[in-house]
Amino acid sequence: MSRKHFSKYFQKYYLFFSSAITIVFLYACSTTKKVPDGEYLLTKNNFRYEDGKVHDDEIESHVSQKPNKKQLFILPIGLWMYNATNPKYDSILAEYMTYPNEMRDQKLRDSLFVKYKHPEFVGKRLFYERFLQNIGQPPVILDQGKTEQSATSVRKFLVYKGYWDTDVKFTLDLDSAAKKAQVNYLITHKDPTYISDYYYNIPDPAIKNIYEQHLAKSLVRGKKILDQSVLEKEVKRINDLMKDYGYYKFNNTNEEIYFTADTLQSRKNVPLTMDIHKDSIDSRYKLTTIGNVKVHLLEKLSDSADTVKDSLLRINFYKLDDQYKTMSLWRPIILRPGEVYDQRNLDLTKRNIAAMNNFSIIKYDEILRKSSDSILDVNYFLAPLPKYDLKVATDINYSQILNFGVSPSIDLTSRNVFGGAENLTTSLSGIFGSVTNSKNTSQRTLAYEILAQTSLSFPRLLLPFKTWKLVPKKYSPTSSIVLGASVQDNIGLGRIGFNAGLNYFANANDIVSHRLSIFNTQLSLTRNKDRYYDFFPQDAEVRNQMFKIYSPALYQDFVAGSISSDDFSTMIVDDKSFQESLTGDNLSSLNNFLQSLINKDRQTQDILISSVIYNFIYNEIGKKDRPNPFYFNGKFEIAGNIFSAFNSSRKDDGIVSGPSRTIFKIPYSQFVKFDFDVRKYFTFNNEKQTLALRQFIGIGIPYGNSSTMPFVRSYFNGGSNDIRAWRVYGGLGPADSQLDERVRSYVMDNIKLTTNIEYRMPFTDMFEGAAFVDAGNIWSLKDSGFGDQFKFNKFISQMGVGTGVGLRINIAYITLRLDAAYKVYDPNQPVGDRWVFGSTWKPVVNFAFGYPF
Numbered sequence: 092m093s094r095k096h097f098s099k100y101f102q103k104y105y106l107f108f109s110s111a112i113t114i115v116f117l118y119a120c121s122t123t124k125k126v127p128d129g130e131y132l133l134t135k136n137n138f139r140y141e142d143g144k145v146h147d148d149e150i151e152s153h154v155s156q157k158p159n160k161k162q163l164f165i166l167p168i169g170l171w172m173y174n175a176t177n178p179k180y181d182s183i184l185a186e187y188m189t190y191p192n193e194m195r196d197q198k199l200r201d202s203l204f205v206k207y208k209h210p211e212f213v214g215k216r217l218f219y220e221r222f223l224q225n226i227g228q229p230p231v232i233l234d235q236g237k238t239e240q241s242a243t244s245v246r247k248f249l250v251y252k253g254y255w256d257t258d259v260k261f262t263l264d265l266d267s268a269a270k271k272a273q274v275n276y277l278i279t280h281k282d283p284t285y286i287s288d289y290y291y292n293i294p295d296p297a298i299k300n301i302y303e304q305h306l307a308k309s310l311v312r313g314k315k316i317l318d319q320s321v322l323e324k325e326v327k328r329i330n331d332l333m334k335d336y337g338y339y340k341f342n343n344t345n346e347e348i349y350f351t352a353d354t355l356q357s358r359k360n361v362p363l364t365m366d367i368h369k370d371s372i373d374s375r376y377k378l379t380t381i382g383n384v385k386v387h388l389l390e391k392l393s394d395s396a397d398t399v400k401d402s403l404l405r406i407n408f409y410k411l412d413d414q415y416k417t418m419s420l421w422r423p424i425i426l427r428p429g430e431v432y433d434q435r436n437l438d439l440t441k442r443n444i445a446a447m448n449n450f451s452i453i454k455y456d457e458i459l460r461k462s463s464d465s466i467l468d469v470n471y472f473l474a475p476l477p478k479y480d481l482k483v484a485t486d487i488n489y490s491q492i493l494n495f496g497v498s499p500s501i502d503l504t505s506r507n508v509f510g511g512a513e514n515l516t517t518s519l520s521g522i523f524g525s526v527t528n529s530k531n532t533s534q535r536t537l538a539y540e541i542l543a544q545t546s547l548s549f550p551r552l553l554l555p556f557k558t559w560k561l562v563p564k565k566y567s568p569t570s571s572i573v574l575g576a577s578v579q580d581n582i583g584l585g586r587i588g589f590n591a592g593l594n595y596f597a598n599a600n601d602i603v604s605h606r607l608s609i610f611n612t613q614l615s616l617t618r619n620k621d622r623y624y625d626f627f628p629q630d631a632e633v634r635n636q637m638f639k640i641y642s643p644a645l646y647q648d649f650v651a652g653s654i655s656s657d658d659f660s661t662m663i664v665d666d667k668s669f670q671e672s673l674t675g676d677n678l679s680s681l682n683n684f685l686q687s688l689i690n691k692d693r694q695t696q697d698i699l700i701s702s703v704i705y706n707f708i709y710n711e712i713g714k715k716d717r718p719n720p721f722y723f724n725g726k727f728e729i730a731g732n733i734f735s736a737f738n739s740s741r742k743d744d745g746i747v748s749g750p751s752r753t754i755f756k757i758p759y760s761q762f763v764k765f766d767f768d769v770r771k772y773f774t775f776n777n778e779k780q781t782l783a784l785r786q787f788i789g790i791g792i793p794y795g796n797s798s799t800m801p802f803v804r805s806y807f808n809g810g811s812n813d814i815r816a817w818r819v820y821g822g823l824g825p826a827d828s829q830l831d832e833r834v835r836s837y838v839m840d841n842i843k844l845t846t847n848i849e850y851r852m853p854f855t856d857m858f859e860g861a862a863f864v865d866a867g868n869i870w871s872l873k874d875s876g877f878g879d880q881f882k883f884n885k886f887i888s889q890m891g892v893g894t895g896v897g898l899r900i901n902i903a904y905i906t907l908r909l910d911a912a913y914k915v916y917d918p919n920q921p922v923g924d925r926w927v928f929g930s931t932w933k934p935v936v937n938f939a940f941g942y943p944f
Contacts (some may be wrong), residue, residue, distance in 0.1 A: 122159075122167060123230070123270040124174040125181065131233040131265055131272035133158050141279040146252055150278070152777055153248045154241040159228050160855065169855060173227030176220040183207050184220060228855075233272045235263070242276060249280055253316035255358060256281040284352075287360040289313045294373040301336050302329065302367075311350075317361065322350050329367075337431035339379035339459070339467055377465035379432040383407065386420055387472045392454060395472075405429075414475070415449075419511040422551055423447060424471075425565050432467055436565065440471075443567050447550045448504075449476055449512045480504040496524030508547070518544045526581050537580075544575035552595060566597040580618075584626045584694060589614040602714070606706040613700045614757070615803060620695040624656065627694075629833035630687045637663065637684035640677055660688060660746050682877045683831040688747045689799070689875070690837045696748075698801045699759040702730035718778060722770040728804075731761030731796060752796045761795035764804060770944055781851045785944045789843040792872065805839035806869045808891070811937035812944065813845060814865040815912035816893020818935060824869040825879040827889040827918035835919065840869040842881045844890070847944060851899075859899040863910070866892045868918065892916040895934060899942070910937040 126132045136154055138147065151157075159170040176184075183203045190199060197216065204212040242259045249257040257280045264273040289311055293299035310325045326348050333341040342348055347369060352361045369376055387409045389398060398409035403421045405428045410417075423443035425436040437457070444450055454472035459465075486498040500520035508515045520542050525535035552558040553570035562568045570593070577588040592611040598604045624631040634656065638646040641663050648654045663669065663684070673681050705727045711720035734754050751758035766789045773782040791800040799805075808824050809817035817823040822832045825840045845867030853859045868890050870881035895912035911934040914927050 122170055122174065125178055126230050126232065126270045128270075131270055133231045133233045133274065134271045135273045137273060137275045139275060139277050141277060142281065145254065145280050146249065148776070150245055150248065150276075153244045154276070155244065156231060156234055156237040156241060156274075159231050167228075169228035170230060171227075172223045173229050175227075176223050179209075180212075180217060180220050183209070183212075184217070187221075233263075233274070238263070238274055245276065245278065249278075251319045253283040253285075253318045254280040255284050282359055283316045284358060285360050286311070286313050286315055286317050286363045287357075288362045290362065290364040291367075292364060293367045295367070295369070295376050298333065298338075298367060298376055301332065305332055311363065311365065317352060317363065325365075333376075334432075334434055337378045337380070337433065338376050339432045340464070341376065379459075379465050379467050381426050381428055381430050381432060382460060382466040382468040384424060384426050384428055385409065385468075385470045386424065387470065388415060388420065388450075388475065389472065390474055392472060414510065415507060415512060416510045419507075419550065420473075422512075422559075422564060423567075426469060437469065439565055439567070443550075443564075444471065444473065446567060446569070447512050448514055449506050449550075450474065451476060476506060478506055480506070496522050498522045512550050514548045516546045516548070518542070518546075540577060540579035540581075542575065542577040544573065546574075547572045553593070562597055566599055568595065568597045570595050584620075584623060585618045587616045587618065602709060602711055604708045604710075606704075606708075608702075608704040608706075611700075611702045611704055613803065614698075615700075615801075616697050616757075617695045623691055623695055627691075627837075630691065630837075633680070633683050633687045633831060633834055634660070637680055640673075640680060641666075641669065657746060660684075664688070664746060679829070679831075683834045685747065685876065686830055686838060687834045690834065692746060692748045693799065693802045693805070693839060694837070696802060697757050698803070699734070699754055699757045700730050700801060700804070701733055701759065702728050704728045712772070719771070719773050721772075722768075724766075724768040726764075726766040728764040729762075730764075731759050734759045734796075748798050758796065760793070760797045760801045760804070762791055762793045762797055762800055762804065764791045764800075765789070779853055783847075783849045783851065783942075783944065785845075785847040787843065787845040787867075791841045793841070800839075800841055802839065806841070806843035807839050808843075808867065808869055811908070811910065811939035814867050814891055814893055815863070815895060815910050815937050815943075816865065816914045816935050817891065821935075822919065823891045823917070824919070826868060826870050826881070826885075828877050828879050829919065829921070830877055832919070838869075838879075840879065841872045842870040844868065844886070846890075849943070857901055859901065861897040861899065861910070862895075863897065863912075864892070864894045865912070866890045889918045890916075891918055893935075894928075897937075906941050908937070908939045908941065908943070910939075910943075911935070912937065 122134075123132050133156060135158055136151065136156075138150060140147070159167045161167050183200075187195065187200060187203055197214075200215070200217065201213045204210060204215075238261055242261050246257050246259040249259075257278070259279075260277045262275045262277070264275065266272065291299075291302070293302060308328070310321050310328060315321075326342070326345075329348060330342050348365065348367050351364045351366065353364075354361050384406045385408075386406065387395060387398060389395060389409075389411055394411060395409070398411055401408045401410065401417050403417050406421055406424055406426075408417050408420050410420075423440060423446075425440045425443065441452065441455065444452060450473040452471060453474050454470075456468075456470040458468050458470070460468060480503070482500075482502045482504075484500050486500075487496070498520065500518065502516055502518045505515040507513065522540045524538055526538040548569060548571040550569055552562060552568045553572070558568065573590070573592050573594065575588075575590045577586075577590075579586050579588075590613045592608050594611075595607045595609075596604070619626070624634065635646070638649055638659055641659075645654060645659060645662075649656065649659050670681060707723075707725045709721070709723040711717040712722055714720060734752075753759065766787075768785070768787050770783065770785045772784075774780065775782070789806050791804060791806070793800050807820060808814055809821040810819040813819075814823060820836045822836045824835070825838050828835060828838075830838075845865070847863065847865050849861050849863040851859060851861045868886075870886065870889070871879045872881065874880040892915040893912045894915055895910055897908060897910035900907040900909075913934050917925055917927050920927065
């Protein structure tokens with residue numbers, strides 16, 4: 092290899108070499124550099140089970156002293172970072188980090204330098220040392236006292252889980268020369284204690300009846316291990332069950348339910364009895380009912396004496412003035428005087444009040460009446476929020492098309508517009524960034540989108556009749572009217588858009604929600620249509636090649652301006668005999684040309700969409716009682732039927748798409764669209780690691796006035812939240828088409844399938860790693876002439892597959908994500924060349940905010 096070629100080779104792979112050198116350097120660093128003499132670095136905890144493993148996935152969490160964390164399971168990077176600093180600063184920085192953040196400044200550092208008798212350090216910022224010690228991890232020094240405590244803790248845990256005769260011992264492996272130690276925990280759990288028979292003693296017949304109705308759901312059963320954690324879960328289940336039936340103070344002292352195990356005959360098979368007693372004389376439990384419900388609307392608590400009482404449907408309202416109609420205060424209150432207590436209704440009422448964005452709850456009381464311990468009086472003290480709320484913000488975002496962009500916004504909210512807690516929000520926002528210049532891909536050009544929108548929200552369903560009997564208040568129904576306009580310019584082919592809609596929202600509970608949009612109208616007008624080929628020069632190359640094949644003479648007329656591009660293209664599209672005569676490369680050129688015309692029609696179309704959209708969401712994410720949450724988002728949209736009933740005028744809408752019916756000379760779309768987004772999350776290792784699965788299925792069916800789906804409703808591949816080994820419009824799809832990539836990259840289609848699998852593992856509280864596999868593609872419902880039709884016997888072999896690794900950085904409430912993805916299987920390559928993994932070391936790098944799903 093010549094010196095010149097070696098230099099280029101090294102430059103090409105400098106990232107690999109630099110990373111490798113860094114790892115070798117870090118590995119060479121001594122992990123015991125800061126371990127004091129006579130002490131030992133704890134490198135490993137070993138667990139040996141003398142009679143089989145039980146609860147081995149939980150035992151390690153009961154050991155108080157663990158070795159330094161290893162990133163990627165093999166490298167203690169945190170320890171290396173801590174050891175990379177000079178030891179002479181350790182004591183000073185250790186005390187420095189104990190001070191509150193706002194006190195950490197140069198003055199504090201200088202005082203600590205003097206305190207530790209190092210006046211020569213005064214003035215040093217120690218930025219490098221502070222950074223490494225802050226994100227690093229000090230060495231874990233073996234503490235035999237903590238080891239003894241850990242052995243005791245493990246034994247107690249197994250006893251708690253039903254293994255009463257557990258024995259836990261430990262030994263130490265000490266390497267004095269290396270200053271390293273391992274701890275060996277020897278666990279003998281022996282036979283567990285079983286419940287031979289299960290009994291319950293419940294003197295109150297009403298409580299007993301409720302318990303027996305739900306006895307099949309009991310977590311405690313005979314012949315099962317006597318696990319204390321199961322008993323505690325059963326107590327919680329009974330508490331929740333009884334409160335659902337209206338017993339407000341049930342087991343309020345946590346002493347009314349208890350279990351007794353009879354160990355006189357045996358310690359391995361014991362009868363278990365559950366007792367429920369309100370008190371020593373077995374008084375009956377009383378159902379709690381809602382008493383007085385009072386809503387106080389005031390500026391501050393001391394205004395209570397000046398309020399005026401009003402009532403509506405047995406709920407009392409106390410107001411200083413009439414700026415809010417009483418009906419608007421009544422709507423969020425789910426409670427009804429006289430009904431049986433249900434904690435969910437109390438929680439839902441507070442949530443409804445907060446969701447109105449009109450009030451703050453300055454005080455809330457639930458009080459059992461002194462004269463009757465079974466009547467619960469509820470009081471809400473509300474303060475109106477300011478009439479106007481102005482918010483100014485600027486976000487920084489990133490996409491593979493826009494690169495880094497700035498998104499300034501300003502929102503003005505006017506509350507209680509009509510006296511019924513309606514909010515009017517006017518927004519002005521923009522996105523400004525840069526995109527690759529289509530004429531010179533080495534340069535970038537300005538791109539922007541400016542949006543203005545007005546939204547009027549109502550804390551009720553906006554219908555001409557009373558709706559609370561049709562949709563109960565507990566569903567928290569709301570409505571909004573939205574009007575908006577936008578202007579955008581990305582690569583010169585900009586758009587002007589208008590949108591309007593009437594939206595209805597309802598939450599069946601904290602997991603299930605519904606959204607219905609009617610009169611959802613979107614108008615998109617394309618600018619600079621006649622300059623399409625200026626902005627898409629690669630399409631112009633495909634077009635010119637086809638023009639030359641069809642007629643070199645006409646091509647010269649086209650160059651001279653005697654025939655327009657559209658007229659020439661139409662001539663070729665209409666000449667079926669010419670098309671049928673083509674073979675080989677010329678036929679491929681024709682297919683590329685026809686697809687480029689489809690792309691042009693879509694990119695330049697003016698379109699009017701008026702649709703009805705229904706959205707159903709089932710979301711367990713973030714619920715503490717759902718450790719392995721499930722998510723489903725289903726959306727159905729149907730468009731264009733209203734316009735088709737009143738219009739029959741037609742006009743040409745493109746070279747390929749043909750004539751369409753119009754409204755105000757603008758073609759309107761007709762289609763049906765289904766989107767299904769399904770996700771499942773599995774957590775491991777005490778919920779520290781997550782396996783995330785996602786399946787997206789999208790189907791768009793154009794009909795009537797539309798031969799294709801409109802641009803804004805079509806599907807495409809690639810990007811940081813999709814198939815990450817391909818960039819957006821990066822050349823994946825449709826199907827396994829062999830079209831020229833210059834044309835294929837901008838194809839959008841009717842069907843989309845995407846499968847994502849991602850395994851997430853934390854390194855530290857701040858850093859998290861991931862490994863992922865993505866697969867998917869887009870297809871057409873019918874063959875466009877080059878094999879892009881979806882077929883059940885072929886679609887799996889037509890899916891692009893990518894894999895990679897990623898890093899997530901959690902800073903405050905923001906998660907920064909960096910993913911490096913490699914193509915594994917590319918269906919758009921020739922047969923025999925589709926397995927591409929390893930053919931190039933250059934990954935597709937995705938930078939984004941938040942998790943991909």
